[in-house]
Amino acid sequence: MNRPVLLRRLYADKSAASAVEFALVVPVMILFLLGIIDVGRFIWNTNEVEKAVQIGTRWAVATDIIPGDDNANGLKNYSYAINGGVPQGQVVPKSPVSGSSAFPGVVCTSTNAGAVTCTCKASCPFTTATTGDSFDTLVGRMNQIYAGIAPQNVQVDYDWSGLGYSGDPNGSDVDPLVTVTVKDVAFRPIFLAGIFNFGLPDLSYTLTMEDGEGSFSN
Template sequence: MIRTSALRRLYADNRAASAVEFALVVPVMILFLLGIIDVGRFIWNTNEVEKAVQIGTRWAVATDIIPGDDTANGLKNYSFAISGAVPQGDVVPVSSFPGVTCTSTSAGAVTCTCKAACSFSTVTTGDSFTNLVGRMNQIYGGISNENVQIDYDWSGLGYSGDPFGSDVDPLVTVTVKDVAFRPIFLAGIFNFGLPDLSYTLTMEDGEGDFSN
């Protein structure tokens, strides 16, 4: 009888009910809070990468053209009038300039490849590419060489035999892709990427190794 009475009193005792409820709710609240923080971090980092892409594109159109670097047969100095059979003063056709894509490995090796057959050199030291990525890293430090792709596409601007610069003024597109984002919430389990972002400008002078 005494044991039954004691059990009834224990069952009716609710003095620790608030503590138990709090212990049950707190983990959910913490996870919810971490989720809100991660959403904010994701949006913030996406905006940083977007700004880095814009700055990188501005750098690309105002500094040395990457394909061929500064060699005589590179895109910067190549004469479509002398070597490409395009009449002096004519717009370089897309068949002569099909576009070039430049990418890099994690080791820093940069490769530029024509999107179709082209007569100019695309061999590059990679210095201009590395400088561009370095400028982007000043905006967002999580961008590596292998995350960046630079495309030079035909725009119809420029003319064959231009004595003051490149014969073509291509559309330059800088794309950043596969940038990792590691959330605080369940860190180590989920590790997904930021969205791929790109920005395009028309080539300006295409000379020099620094741009504001």
């Protein structure tokens, strides 16, 4: 049999066509399937983080105030009436008025080594040094909802709300707006064998401070 005849028969032979087509289509189908799974995981994890932020904020307003912890000169115990020049019974201002002290707001963050730092957004009269574990306890509560939240992913802001009054004998002189933000949480997709590491969206939630003391929140 001459060569042209062999070539014509080989060209006309379709016996392995299905196997070749299957080999070409399967990788695309697998990648498509993994992509669908990753979209579902991304949405699920985002919802978990959102719930963790809500639970964390509830925890933050119902348990110990973080800036200053239980320090006698910390935010929780500082008296604007005695030490801050704000007449008892009046709302603590956001900015100093007639030489009186004010509450400009505080932001608390942590490093991956666990060091917690609280910084006033302007000059404030109380200490912000954190000596307790209130921040770590907050992160631990959030981890019960989503374990991928690390201390460095969490930021807690205390902002002026106009609530509370100077000389309050039953708690902090200010009842700030407390905002818990979770940011830079990693998300590693299955797609492309996890080569790329995408981040979940930054999420935050705000509530008004309640008693600001205690160690548990429902």
